[in-house]
Amino acid sequence: MKKFILISLLSFLCITTLMPTQAMALCDDSGGGLVPCGNTLTYGPDGKTATGVVCPCEFGHFFVLLAKVYNFIVKYLVTSLAVIMITVGAIFMMISAGSPNLAGTGRNMVKYAIIGLILVFGSWIIVDTFLKILGYQGQWFIF
Numbered sequence: 001m002k003k004f005i006l007i008s009l010l011s012f013l014c015i016t017t018l019m020p021t022q023a024m025a026l027c028d029d030s031g032g033g034l035v036p037c038g039n040t041l042t043y044g045p046d047g048k049t050a051t052g053v054v055c056p057c058e059f060g061h062f063f064v065l066l067a068k069v070y071n072f073i074v075k076y077l078v079t080s081l082a083v084i085m086i087t088v089g090a091i092f093m094m095i096s097a098g099s100p101n102l103a104g105t106g107r108n109m110v111k112y113a114i115i116g117l118i119l120v121f122g123s124w125i126i127v128d129t130f131l132k133i134l135g136y137q138g139q140w141f142i143f
Contacts, residue, residue, distance in 0.1 A: 034068055037061040063136055070127065078120045085113035 037057040092106025 034065060035061065036064055060136075060138070063131065063138065066127075074120060074124075078117070082113045082117045086110050089113065 035057070086109070089106040089109030092109065093103050094106075096103035096106065
């Protein structure tokens, strides 16, 4: 258990220390990327002197960031892990050859992967309700 906590903490620290670098690398002049604000400079008449930011960061951009992170987690991480766990669980059930222990392990893997998918996709309702309580009027899931 201590190893799991240590690995989780180190992973979290690595991700959070790389986040600003990733956000800067993803910013481009089209407003895309993880943080779609504060990334386009206007230039003076000489074409070399930066005079300001065209798209300053506002509070609404925070919700765009949350939506992009949420969509990445749901689309790429959770669904792929659930498919892998369902596949592995099905393989366990097929190769059990009458072993109730191995078949039970496979059944539990499939069951908990499906329950996890239901919880993750059900979290959309929770996030949407929370943002509406905060007063966000836009569609956070479309960006």
